[in-house]
Amino acid sequence: MSSLTQVGWYWNRLRCMSVSEIVERAGATAGRAMVRRRLPEPVAAPRLDRVGVSWLPVTVPALRGVALQRADEVLSGQWRIFSRLMGLGFPPEWNRNPDKAVLLPLTDGKRMSFRATAVVGDIKYLRELNRHRELVVLAQAWQLTGRERYLDGIATLLESWFAECPHPCGPNWSSALEAGVRLINWAIVWQLIGGMQSPLFERPVGKVLRTDWLGSIWQHAEFICGFRSSDSATSHPLIGELAGLFVAGATWPQWREAQRWRRVGRDGLEREVLRQTAADGVHKEQATGYQQFVWDFLLFAGLAARGTGKPFSETYWRRMEAMLEYVAGIMDSGGHVPLFGDSDDSVVSGLSIGAGACLFQSQLATGAMLFGNPSLARKAGVLDPRTVWLLGADVCTGFDRLLLQRAPATRRTDFPEGGVFVLGSNLDSPDELRVVADAGPLGLGGVAAHAHADALSFTLSVAGRQFLIDPGTGTYHGPGKWRHGFRGSAMHNTLVLGGEDQAVSGGRFMWLRRFRTSVLEREDGPDSDRLVAEHDGYRRLPGKPVHRRSWLLDKRKGCLRVKDQVFAGTSQNVTLYWHFSEDCNVTCTPEGLSVSSGPICLDMVLPEGGAVSVLHGSEVPLAGWVSRGYDLVEPSTTVVWRGSVMPGEALETVFRRL
Incomplete structure (x- = not known):
C-alpha cells in the first residue's frame, strides 16, 4: 500500500469516528508506543503451590x-x-x-x-x-x-x-484477540490433561515445559493488557480479549497479576455484553457468524467465573440466553441460519472442531442446559458431544427431560432492536415456511466493519430447505471484486437503485455513509403475517429516493407477496435481485419461474415489464454465487429484474408453494 493510499485510508477511518473515540484511540496509541519502546519485562516467577479453579468437568x-x-x-x-x-x-x-x-x-x-x-x-x-x-x-x-x-x-x-x-516477535504477537483465543484453548488443554500435576510434567523435561508454558501464559495475559482494543471499539475483538484475560486469571492464579486479569476481564465483559448486544439478543455487528463467535467467548468466561465461586451477574447470563433465542428464531427447521453480515468461520475452541456438530445447534443445546430452557432444547434437537465435554455426562438425562416438555422450538419471532423479523407458517414442522427479514441498522461502531449493505433483504426456507439465501462473505483479503461484491447490495435479496450500494464503502472493513431503517407496520395473525419497512440509504441520489418494502405472507395458501416502492422526486432505474441456494433448480415458465429443491417446488411471478435474466456463476456482473465458507465460492443461481419505476409505483414479486 502506497503512503498516499495509507493517508486516505486513515482519513476515511477518522471520518467515521466520534470525537470521543478519536481521543481515546489517540491516548491508547500513545500508551502502546511507550510499551513498545520498553524492553520486554522478565517473566514473573509463578507460585507452583497455587492451583487454579477447575471449570470443566474432566469426565x-x-x-x-x-x-x-x-x-x-x-x-x-x-x-x-x-x-x-x-x-x-x-x-x-x-x-x-x-x-x-x-x-x-x-x-x-x-x-x-x-x-x-x-x-x-x-x-x-x-x-x-x-x-x-x-x-x-x-x-x-x-x-x-x-x-x-x-x-x-x-x-x-x-x-x-x-x-x-x-x-514479542513475529506475526503471532501482533493481535491481542489471537492471544485471547490461544489462552482459552490452553486453559481447556491444561484442565483436560490434569493441570499442575499432569503426567505431562512428571519427567524433568516435562517440568521445563511447564515452566516455559507458564511463562508464555503470563506473557500472553500481559500482552492483552498492554494491547487490547480500546473500550470505544465496541466490537467482537474486545470481548474475545477480555474473555481470554479472565479465563487466564481464573485458570492460572500463580501470579499476583492474575487478580488484575480477572478484575479487568470481569468488568469489561459485564459492560460489553450489554453494549454490543441488544436486549432482544441480536449482536449489533449484524453478522450471524460473529454472533456465535461472541457467544462462545462469553460462555467460556462465564464458566470460568462460575468455577471461581463468583459468577457473573444474572443480567450477563440473561443476555446470553436472549442471544440464543434469536438464533433459534432465525434458524429454519433444517438447521440453516441466514449468513447475514461477515463471517470468517471463526471458532473459539477446539472442543467444537472435535465434536463435529453444527456450531449453532451445539450452542442451543448448551444453552438449553445452562438456562433450563426447553425451547432451546427442542430447537437443538439433539445433545452434542461438545455440550457434554463442557457440562458433564449428567446433562444427557437433563436434556431428555427438557425435550419431553414439548415446548415450542421458536419462542420469539420479532427482534425489533436488531431489526430482524420472522414471518412464517407451521414453524418447526415438516411443512414450515419461514421468512427472515432484515430491517435493521447497518452495523456496530463508527465504521460498521463487518456489516453488509443489505437493508430490507430476506431469506426464504420451505420445509427446511433453503430457497432465497444470503450468499455469505466470500473473502476478506482476496480479490477486491469478491470482497466488495459479497458485501454490496446487489448480492442480497433487495432492490438496488442506479447500480449503487445502499451505503457508501470506504474500504474492505469500512462504511463511510450509512443508512437508517424504519419499521412502519408489523402484524402477526393466525392467517397472515405482514411487515412494512423502509430505508433512506439512497437519499444521496437525485430525487432523494426512499425504498419501502412490504411482505405479506398468506399462511393458509403458502403464498408470499413482496411489494417494493420507491418514493422520490423523479422516476428511478431499479434492479431486483433474487439469490437462490445452490441446491435450487430455476427454470422459466410461461407464467414466470419455477424453482425446485428436491421435492419442494415454488412458483415465482416477477413484476410486469422490465428485463429478466437468470445468472449462474457470473463474474460480470458478479451474481450467481454462494460462499458457505471463508475464501470459498461456488456457483448458484441469481434472478435479476431490471426496469424503471415512477415515484410510488409498486413492484410485486410473488412466491407460491405448489
Whole structure:
C-alpha cells in the first residue's frame, strides 16, 4: 500500500469516528508506543503451590464426536484450515503462512503490517493455525484413550511454538484477540490433561515445559493488557480479549497479576455484553457468524467465573440466553441460519472442531442446559458431544427431560432492536415456511466493519430447505471484486437503485455513509403475517429516493407477496435481485419461474415489464454465487429484474408453494 493510499485510508477511518473515540484511540496509541519502546519485562516467577479453579468437568463422555479422527490427522501433519485439509507437517512451521507458504519474519509483532496480501498471503490462514484448537483435540484423545502419543504430541507442539514464536516477535504477537483465543484453548488443554500435576510434567523435561508454558501464559495475559482494543471499539475483538484475560486469571492464579486479569476481564465483559448486544439478543455487528463467535467467548468466561465461586451477574447470563433465542428464531427447521453480515468461520475452541456438530445447534443445546430452557432444547434437537465435554455426562438425562416438555422450538419471532423479523407458517414442522427479514441498522461502531449493505433483504426456507439465501462473505483479503461484491447490495435479496450500494464503502472493513431503517407496520395473525419497512440509504441520489418494502405472507395458501416502492422526486432505474441456494433448480415458465429443491417446488411471478435474466456463476456482473465458507465460492443461481419505476409505483414479486 502506497503512503498516499495509507493517508486516505486513515482519513476515511477518522471520518467515521466520534470525537470521543478519536481521543481515546489517540491516548491508547500513545500508551502502546511507550510499551513498545520498553524492553520486554522478565517473566514473573509463578507460585507452583497455587492451583487454579477447575471449570470443566474432566469426565470422558459417551458421545465422542470426531475428536480421535481429528487428533490422528494432526499427528500425521494434516491441519484443517477453514474447510481445507492441508499438509503442514508435525510440528508445523508456526510463522509460515499456509496461504502462499510465506515465512514471516521475527520482527516486532505489533509493528507488522499484513495488508500486502500478495506478498504475505491472507493473515487469517496463519492465525487459524496458531489458535491451538488442535491441542484441545489431542487432549481429548488422551482422555478418551490414555495413549501417551497424544500427550507427547501436545508437548511437541508447545515446545516448537515457544521456540519459534518468542515474545514479542513475529506475526503471532501482533493481535491481542489471537492471544485471547490461544489462552482459552490452553486453559481447556491444561484442565483436560490434569493441570499442575499432569503426567505431562512428571519427567524433568516435562517440568521445563511447564515452566516455559507458564511463562508464555503470563506473557500472553500481559500482552492483552498492554494491547487490547480500546473500550470505544465496541466490537467482537474486545470481548474475545477480555474473555481470554479472565479465563487466564481464573485458570492460572500463580501470579499476583492474575487478580488484575480477572478484575479487568470481569468488568469489561459485564459492560460489553450489554453494549454490543441488544436486549432482544441480536449482536449489533449484524453478522450471524460473529454472533456465535461472541457467544462462545462469553460462555467460556462465564464458566470460568462460575468455577471461581463468583459468577457473573444474572443480567450477563440473561443476555446470553436472549442471544440464543434469536438464533433459534432465525434458524429454519433444517438447521440453516441466514449468513447475514461477515463471517470468517471463526471458532473459539477446539472442543467444537472435535465434536463435529453444527456450531449453532451445539450452542442451543448448551444453552438449553445452562438456562433450563426447553425451547432451546427442542430447537437443538439433539445433545452434542461438545455440550457434554463442557457440562458433564449428567446433562444427557437433563436434556431428555427438557425435550419431553414439548415446548415450542421458536419462542420469539420479532427482534425489533436488531431489526430482524420472522414471518412464517407451521414453524418447526415438516411443512414450515419461514421468512427472515432484515430491517435493521447497518452495523456496530463508527465504521460498521463487518456489516453488509443489505437493508430490507430476506431469506426464504420451505420445509427446511433453503430457497432465497444470503450468499455469505466470500473473502476478506482476496480479490477486491469478491470482497466488495459479497458485501454490496446487489448480492442480497433487495432492490438496488442506479447500480449503487445502499451505503457508501470506504474500504474492505469500512462504511463511510450509512443508512437508517424504519419499521412502519408489523402484524402477526393466525392467517397472515405482514411487515412494512423502509430505508433512506439512497437519499444521496437525485430525487432523494426512499425504498419501502412490504411482505405479506398468506399462511393458509403458502403464498408470499413482496411489494417494493420507491418514493422520490423523479422516476428511478431499479434492479431486483433474487439469490437462490445452490441446491435450487430455476427454470422459466410461461407464467414466470419455477424453482425446485428436491421435492419442494415454488412458483415465482416477477413484476410486469422490465428485463429478466437468470445468472449462474457470473463474474460480470458478479451474481450467481454462494460462499458457505471463508475464501470459498461456488456457483448458484441469481434472478435479476431490471426496469424503471415512477415515484410510488409498486413492484410485486410473488412466491407460491405448489
